[in-house]
Amino acid sequence: MSNKCQCVDKPPNGLIVLALIIRGEKSEEALKRRNGTANTMATSVPSLAIPGQRLGSANTYAAGPGTHIQQTNIFASIAGPVILDPAQPNTQSKATLRVTRILSTAAQSSPAAAFAKSKPRYNTLPAVDSIVLARVTRVQKRQAAVSILVVLDETSAPNADLTKAASDNDNIASILTSAANPENHSSTDELRFQAIIRKEDVRAVEKDRVVMEDMFRVGDIVRGCVLSLGDQTSYYLTTARNDLGVVMARSEAGNMMFPVSWKEMRDPVTGAGEQRKVARPY
Amino acid sequence: MSNQRQASSASQTPHLSPAELSYLYTSLSLPKSPIRPDGRSPTQFRPLTAESNILPGTNGSARIGFADGTQAIVGVKAEVEKTVLSTDTLASSEGGEGEDSTSTSNSAAASGHGSWVQMSIEIPGFRDDDALPVFLSEMMRESLVGSVADGGSDGGGDGGGDGDVTMAGGLKGRLVINKRWHWRLYIDVLLLSQPLSYPLPLLSLTTHLALLSTKLPKLKSQGEEDPFFDDDWEVAEYLYPRSSNLKAAGNASQYVRPPVTLLVVSVGENIIFDPSREEIAVADAVLAISVTRDTEAGNLKLLSIRTVDPPSRLTQPAVPNSENVNMLGATAPTEDIAVLNPATGEEEVPGVWRPRRGGVKRSVIANMVKTVLKKGGVGEEVLEGLEGVEVE
Amino acid sequence: MNDRRRVNGPPGGTRPPVYASLLQSGTGADTRAQRQRQPTDLRKIFLKTGLIPSASGSSYLEFEPSASLAAARSNPKSLIPPSSALKLACTVHGPKPLPRSAPFSPNLVLTTHVKYAPFAARKRKGHVRDSSERDLGVHLETALRGAIIAERWPKSGLDITVTILEAEDDRWWGDVPDSHDASWGMMNVLAGCISAASAAIADAHIDCLDLVSGGVAALVSDDSTDSPSALPKLMLDTDPAEHRSIVSACVVAYMPARDEITELWLKGDSSKVSTADGDQRSGHEALIDGAVDAARGAHTVLAEAVRESLQKTLGQS
Numbered sequence: 001m002s003n004k005c006q007c008v009d010k011p012p013n014g015l016i017v018l019a020l021i022i023r024g025e026k027s028e029e030a031l032k033r034r035n036g037t038a039n040t041m042a043t044s045v046p047s048l049a050i051p052g053q054r055l056g057s058a059n060t061y062a063a064g065p066g067t068h069i070q071q072t073n074i075f076a077s078i079a080g081p082v083i084l085d086p087a088q089p090n091t092q093s094k095a096t097l098r099v100t101r102i103l104s105t106a107a108q109s110s111p112a113a114a115f116a117k118s119k120p121r122y123n124t125l126p127a128v129d130s131i132v133l134a135r136v137t138r139v140q141k142r143q144a145a146v147s148i149l150v151v152l153d154e155t156s157a158p159n160a161d162l163t164k165a166a167s168d169n170d171n172i173a174s175i176l177t178s179a180a181n182p183e184n185h186s187s188t189d190e191l192r193f194q195a196i197i198r199k200e201d202v203r204a205v206e207k208d209r210v211v212m213e214d215m216f217r218v219g220d221i222v223r224g225c226v227l228s229l230g231d232q233t234s235y236y237l238t239t240a241r242n243d244l245g246v247v248m249a250r251s252e253a254g255n256m257m258f259p260v261s262w263k264e265m266r267d268p269v270t271g272a273g274e275q276r277k278v279a280r281p282y
Numbered sequence: 283m284s285n286q287r288q289a290s291s292a293s294q295t296p297h298l299s300p301a302e303l304s305y306l307y308t309s310l311s312l313p314k315s316p317i318r319p320d321g322r323s324p325t326q327f328r329p330l331t332a333e334s335n336i337l338p339g340t341n342g343s344a345r346i347g348f349a350d351g352t353q354a355i356v357g358v359k360a361e362v363e364k365t366v367l368s369t370d371t372l373a374s375s376e377g378g379e380g381e382d383s384t385s386t387s388n389s390a391a392a393s394g395h396g397s398w399v400q401m402s403i404e405i406p407g408f409r410d411d412d413a414l415p416v417f418l419s420e421m422m423r424e425s426l427v428g429s430v431a432d433g434g435s436d437g438g439g440d441g442g443g444d445g446d447v448t449m450a451g452g453l454k455g456r457l458v459i460n461k462r463w464h465w466r467l468y469i470d471v472l473l474l475s476q477p478l479s480y481p482l483p484l485l486s487l488t489t490h491l492a493l494l495s496t497k498l499p500k501l502k503s504q505g506e507e508d509p510f511f512d513d514d515w516e517v518a519e520y521l522y523p524r525s526s527n528l529k530a531a532g533n534a535s536q537y538v539r540p541p542v543t544l545l546v547v548s549v550g551e552n553i554i555f556d557p558s559r560e561e562i563a564v565a566d567a568v569l570a571i572s573v574t575r576d577t578e579a580g581n582l583k584l585l586s587i588r589t590v591d592p593p594s595r596l597t598q599p600a601v602p603n604s605e606n607v608n609m610l611g612a613t614a615p616t617e618d619i620a621v622l623n624p625a626t627g628e629e630e631v632p633g634v635w636r637p638r639r640g641g642v643k644r645s646v647i648a649n650m651v652k653t654v655l656k657k658g659g660v661g662e663e664v665l666e667g668l669e670g671v672e673v674e
Numbered sequence: 675m676n677d678r679r680r681v682n683g684p685p686g687g688t689r690p691p692v693y694a695s696l697l698q699s700g701t702g703a704d705t706r707a708q709r710q711r712q713p714t715d716l717r718k719i720f721l722k723t724g725l726i727p728s729a730s731g732s733s734y735l736e737f738e739p740s741a742s743l744a745a746a747r748s749n750p751k752s753l754i755p756p757s758s759a760l761k762l763a764c765t766v767h768g769p770k771p772l773p774r775s776a777p778f779s780p781n782l783v784l785t786t787h788v789k790y791a792p793f794a795a796r797k798r799k800g801h802v803r804d805s806s807e808r809d810l811g812v813h814l815e816t817a818l819r820g821a822i823i824a825e826r827w828p829k830s831g832l833d834i835t836v837t838i839l840e841a842e843d844d845r846w847w848g849d850v851p852d853s854h855d856a857s858w859g860m861m862n863v864l865a866g867c868i869s870a871a872s873a874a875i876a877d878a879h880i881d882c883l884d885l886v887s888g889g890v891a892a893l894v895s896d897d898s899t900d901s902p903s904a905l906p907k908l909m910l911d912t913d914p915a916e917h918r919s920i921v922s923a924c925v926v927a928y929m930p931a932r933d934e935i936t937e938l939w940l941k942g943d944s945s946k947v948s949t950a951d952g953d954q955r956s957g958h959e960a961l962i963d964g965a966v967d968a969a970r971g972a973h974t975v976l977a978e979a980v981r982e983s984l985q986k987t988l989g990q991s
Contacts, residue, residue, distance in 0.1 A: 048988075050980045051876050052884030052931035068823060068883065075931060077823055077881040079984045101879045122826045122881070125769060193771045193830075229829060232778040233771075366689065416808045424941055569938070584958050586941035591816040598780045599825055637781065640883055641820045641927070641934035644966070648959055 045084055049076035049099050056097055064098030065122045126151050126193055126226050126235055133247070134195055134237065136220045142199050144216045146224070146237065147192040195235040197224060202277055204240040214263075214275040221248035223279050245279035298563055300600030300635035307564040307635070311550025319560055325653070325660045327556040330487070332671045334495040342496025342521065346488040353474040354484045356492035360521075362459065362509060363398070363466040394454025396427035398464055403471040403485065419471075422486060425541040425572035425585040426469075426493075427454055453540075456521060459509050465498065467521075479559035480590070482570055486543035490668055493540040496521040541574040541585050542664055546650045547592075548642065553653050555660055567642035568592045571654050573661045582661045584651065594638040602631040690796055693754060706846055707742040707756035709909070709916040716911040716971045721869065721979040723877040724987075731766035731878025733979075735870040737842075737862075740913060754846075757915035758795075760862060761840040764870040766878040769830035776831075781824035782880070783831040786815040788867055794841040795859075806857060810864055813939060817868045817927030820936030821886040822875065832880065836867045846915040858892070858914040861925040861939065865890045868927045868937070869972045876980045884929035885976045886936055889969030891961050892923035893947055905948035908960055910968040921946075924961040928969035938962065 045056055055067060055074045063069050064085065066078045076082070076099045085096040101124070126132055126148055134146035200207050202215050216222065223244050224237035239245045242262070251257050251267035251274055259278045260266050266273045298306075309317040316324055329349050337343035340357040347353040401423040403415040457465040469492070471485050497518040499511035512518075522540055547557045547565035554561060562568060568590040573582045654661045711717070718738035726732035739747070739759035746756050772783060788810040790799040799807075818834065842862040865888030872886045893906040894917045906921045914920060922942025926935050944957035955963065 048981065048984060050885065050977055050984065051882045052929065052977075054931070066881070068881070070883070070932060075883070077883065078879045079876050079980050080879070081988065123769070124879075125827060125830060191767075191770050232776065232829075233774050411805075411808065413808060413812050416805050417812045420805060420809045428941055428943075583943065583945050584940075585943075587938055587958070588813075588940075589816055589936070589938045591812075591819055595819055595824065596779070596781055637825060639820065639823060640932055641929060641936035642938075643934055644959075644962060647935065647938065647962065651958060 045082055045097065047082055048080070049082045050079045051075075051077055055082060055099075060094065061097040062094040064096040066099030066101065067097055124151060126195075126229075128226055128228060130226050131244075132195070132224055132226060132237065134222050134224055136216045136218050136222060137194075139212050139216050139218060141212060144197045144202075144212055145234070146195050146197060146222060148195055148235070149192065149221070193235060194233055195224070195226075195237045196230070197222070197237045197239060201227065201236070201238040201240055203245075215277040216246065217249065217274075217276075219250060220246045220276070223247050239277055239279075242280045245277040247279050247281075249274070249276055298560065298597070300598055302560075303564050303594075303597055304600065304633050304635040306560055307549060308633070310554065310561060310564060311552060313551055316549065316552045316554060318554070318558075320558065324552060324554045325663070327483070327664070327667075328558070330484075332487075332491060332668075334491045334671065341498065342492050342494070344488050344491035344495060346484060346491065348484060350478050351475065352478055352481070352484060354481070354488040355472045355474065356485075356488045357470050357472075358492050358496045358521075359468045359470070360465045360496070360498055361468070363464055365458075365462050365464050394452075394457050394464065396423075396454060398454065398457050399423060399427050399467045399469065401426075401469045401471070403473070405473045405477060405481065407476045418482060418485060421482075421570055421572075421586070421588055422489060422543055423469075425543060425574075427452075428585050453521075459501065460506050462506060463509050469493075479557070480545060480562055480568075482543060482545045482590075483556050487664075487668065490540045490542050491671060494520075494522055494668070539575045539665060541572045542661070542668070543570050543572040544654055544660065544664065545570055545590075546654065548646050548650060553650050563593050563597065565592045565594055566638055567646060567650075569647065569650055571651060573654055575665060581657070582655050582659075582665075584655060587647075587651065589642075592638060597635065597637045599637055600635040602634045688798075693752075706918075707740060707916050709913070710741050711911075713907060713909045714967070716968055717913070719869070719972060719975045721873055721975050723873045723979055723983045726763070726765050729765040729767055729874075729878075730769075731874040731876070731880070733764045733870045733873035733877060734762075735764070735866050735873075736761045737866065740916065757846070757913050758840055758843050760838075760842045760866045762836055762838045762863070762866055762870055764834065764836045764867070764874040766832060766834050766871075766874045766880070768832040768878070769827050769880070770833075772829065772831045778829065780828050782822060782827035784815055784819055784822070784824075785831065785833050786811045786818065786871075787833070787835045788814055788838070788863075789836070790838045790841055794838045796843055806860060810860060810867065813864050813937060814867050814871060817886060817888070817937035818871055818875065820927070820934075821872065821882045821884060821929060823881040823883060826881045832875075832878075834871050834874070836871060838863060838867075842866075842914065844914055858912075858920050858923050861890050861923050862912075862914070864888060864939070865925050865969070865972070869976055873976055873979055877983065884931040885973060885980060886927050886929050887969045887973040887976050888925060888927050889965045889967065889972055890923060890925045891964030891968055892917075893921040893942070893944060893957065893961060895919050895921055905946050907948055908964050910964050911971075922957070922961065924958075924965045926962060926965040926969055928966050928973070930970055930973050935962075935966070 046053065049055060049066075053076045055061070055076055058069050058072045058074055061074055061084075063074045066076065066080060067074050068077045069075070074097055078099050078101055080099045080101050083098050083100055085098065087093050087095045131152045132148045133150045133152065134148045136144055136146050138145040197216070199210050199212060202210050202212070222237075222239060224239050225241065225244055227236040227238050230236045245262075246265070249257050249265055251265075251270065251272060253267055253270050253272070255267045255269045257265035257267050257274065259276075259281055260273065262278050262280070263275055264273050265276050265278060306319070309319075318324070320328075322328070330346050332344065332346045334344040335342070336345050337355075337357050339359075341360045342358040343356060345353065345355045401419045402410065403419045403422075404410065405415055408415055453467075457467060459465060469489060471489060473481055473485070477484075497515070497520055499513070499515075500517045500519060501509055502512050503509045522538055545556060545562075546569045547554050547562055548567045549561070549565055554565075557565065557568075570586075570588045570590055572585040572587075574585055575582060653659055717740075720736040720738070721733060723731070723733045725734050737760040740757045742756040743759060746752070769782060772779065776783070787803070788807050789803055790807060792799050792801065803811075814834070814836065822832075842859040844857050844859040868886060868888030872882075875882055876885060889910070890912060891908060891910050892912040894909050894912060895904065895906040909917075912920065912923065920942070922940070922944040924938070924940040924944075926939075927937035928935055940958060940961060944961050947957040947960055953960070
């Protein structure tokens with residue numbers, strides 16, 4: 001008990017203790033003063049923002065992800081570093097202010113051009129055209145049900161080394177290894193977004209001859225692309241591209257397999273081959 | 283499950299399209315003269331039929347039916363319960379006479395206790411522990427037990443043991459029989475069909491009527507005796523004393539009325555009372571304001587304010603033509619010009635619905651409360667209207 | 675409000691003990707803690723985010739114990755603490771998929787749970803949420819829903835859970851359990867819940883308009899020595915244990931950047947208030963303004979805590 005009290009009096013590192021005294025100032029005046037100070041700083045954009053912090057005027061900048069507009073001013077809506085994307089030189093658009101939720105220093109320095117050509121992302125949810133990694137949970141005649149493990153960041157998706165991809169899901173490697181482990185199956189599926197790969201979305205050629213059992217097995221890790229937000233329960237994924245399909249799978253014997261062709265993987269121990277819709281390895 | 287999840291926000295998402303929402307909002311937010319879908323004026327209530335004293339097995343009851351077919355029945359039952367002895371009473375009993383002076387005003391035996399009023403609301407389609415019934419009953423109960431008529435210096439002195447017909451201690455004080463016994467009041471509210479709109483006005487008006495008609499049997503025992511009562515219903519006393527029954531006609535407490543909770547919404551600059559389901563769906567802010575009549579001047583007194591989550595926050599946004607792929611080339615791109623909505627401070631394309639976000643300005647709240655409380659305002663009008671019902 | 679899964683004992687069968695010292699000294703007025711702060715002074719707040727690694731956002735909030743409570747804890751004389759200090763933890767889980775049965779929602783669906791630990795208050799709380807806890811949950815939901823930008827997170831849900839470890843009591847422990855029975859302590863708890871949940875949501879990087887913060891103000895008539903006609907005084911951040919009689923109280927959830935209130939809960943008789951000369955505000959307006967001032971104070975702590983945890987995360991990576 002008494003220890004607890006002490007910690008308020010003598011804060012160790014990182015603890016915030018503030019004494020607050022409010023002198024009954026009229027709130028409108030206070031607000032006016034706030035806005036006044038904000039206006040004088042209009043030229044400089046803060047480097048770090050917290051929700052509700054004014055970043056700049058909507059006349060000067062365009063509002064990007066992580067911000068919102070209120071009374072012709074841009075305010076931050078999440079906490080994070082503020083990034084100013086310069087306007088495209090040949091268009092008349094304004095420079096875009098955004099607050100990123102990517103907190104690693106590597107991601108901050110990522111070129112703005114890469115951002116500009118992709119659609120701005122307002123959240124970390126799967127969106128149309130995002131590349132996701134998902135685990136197969138059920139294979140049926142007409143479709144396979146998967147649960148989405150990771151939404152890959154578009155800026156880092158072409159990056160061959162998955163472990164370097166910086167996003168909210170900071171440690172993809174550990175997520176994948178734990179997801180590929182049979183012991184972890186089904187326990188956390190409730191918390192993941194569910195998706196469906198329909199038979200006709202598995203591959204681009206010979207769609208009518210697809211046999212779902214020869215494409216996916218329960219437990220496989222699949223790289224897919226989101227087709228649509230789908231219905232109330234599931235997203236719709238497609239694997240109909242060379243770089244999409246199964247990336248990790250175990251054989252019937254339970255060993256990790258390696259890909260040998262676009263439709264076969266092989267067990268290194270038993271040597272037996274199994275059929276899959278295999279993604280092109282980088 | 284899904285239904286209840288939505289309802290847990292104390293509001294129900296209406297099934298209206300963004301275009302309908304936008305149309306409703308525009309007509310309701312017309313400056314000074316909102317156009318309501320049913321043609322009412324902003325302060326006008328929906329027509330209703332009401333009767334009281336309909337259940338013979340209760341101490342008081344009422345039924346109100348709205349024109350849309352939703353009905354509520356309220357039954358009030360009073361039962362005698364032994365008061366749990368407090369430290370004050372213990373102290374005075376130990377020390378013989380005891381100095382029983384100012385401290386009694388704090389004790390439950392003198393001024394009553396809020397838990398003596400029990401309220402349960404039954405709404406079809408909801409479990410009794412769902413958020414909506416719990417929120418509604420807490421809201422109505424807190425204004426009931428909070429309606430102490432006269433500041434802090436109530437109930438002092440002799441502990442109100444003689445059953446005098448005053449409301450000095452508010453409803454709580456009225457429930458005290460003597461130091462060891464009190465009435466426990468059960469208010470059971472029954473909604474007969476699934477609510478078509480936010481059920482608060484219906485429930486509150488019905489409860490008010492039922493409490494007005496509630497009678498407590500006349501006490502025949504004296505002082506600190508175990509209580510027993512007269513079985514003659516004719517001499518039973520009203521829980522909320524009425525002027526016609528009072529011998530001392532000049533008594534100020536004739537004005538004491540049960541509280542009424544009003545549902546008020548703001549749309550744009552306008553303040554609208556008794557909103558229908560469609561109107562509440564586009565409201566910028568929803569307040570439940572409880573008022574009662576003050577003892578002294580006959581003015582209205584504010585008892586409580588609660589914000590209710592406006593369902594407009596859960597609605598589906600519309601897509602302006604400029605962003606709609608289907609409309610590409612169909613309209614000139616210059617048609618969609620975002621303008622600043624003064625009520626929300628957000629840039630909006632006129633006619634394109636956006637779900638509300640953010641809160642409500644203090645000036646708007648002050649305005650809403652003023653409209654209820656002011657002399658000749660909506661609050662008085664409602665209380666007068668209800669008075670007309672009980673005369674019959 | 676029935677627990678449908680377990681067989682419970684009869685509710686309300688027990689009562690906290692009555693202490694002899696209180697019987698001797700009447701209501702124990704001499705041992706009661708008095709408010710040491712000025713009417714506009716707020717208690718210090720301790721707030722830290724990101725303490726629970728398994729949650730996507732979390733925060734811990736603590737109110738500074740009053741001077742008398744700190745003294746009583748270091749040198750306990752009586753079983754009756756002079757007051758209590760709020761301690762609560764908040765976790766945010768999500769955004770996560772909605773349950774299969776839920777209909778499509780274009781917006782983020784909030785669910786709030788407020789639960790007192792069984793040992794949080796003087797009277798033990800059961801493990802099943804009672805009506806006051808559910809009521810608090812609805813208040814909290816209203817307060818937060820106005821602050822978040824729900825349309826940025828379609829088809830997903832956010833669970834916010836607040837566990838109250840030590841609650842602000844409705845009255846001094848030494849008082850009769852039934853005296854001034856309105857649940858004033860609940861309002862302080864709600865204000866704490868709002869600030870803590872707001873910090874946890876910012877920690878989870880969910881878009882919101884502003885850091886919404888909670889504040890409490892009350893009209894208090896304490897002075898038994900004064901004439902009974904003395905008008906109640908406005909005080910900010912009231913601790914119910916320090917006051918003999920709270921006439922009315924108000925809690926708001928407030929966003930300073932927009933000067934908007936997302937949640938307002940006012941109850942009690944606010945018709946009489948002793949205001950400064952020339953103050954034209956009516957009682958309820960003064961109460962709301964007072965609560966907003968208290969919320970403004972909490973907001974500075976909130977902003978500092980969020981900024982600090984942000985800087986810490988950036989420094990680590």
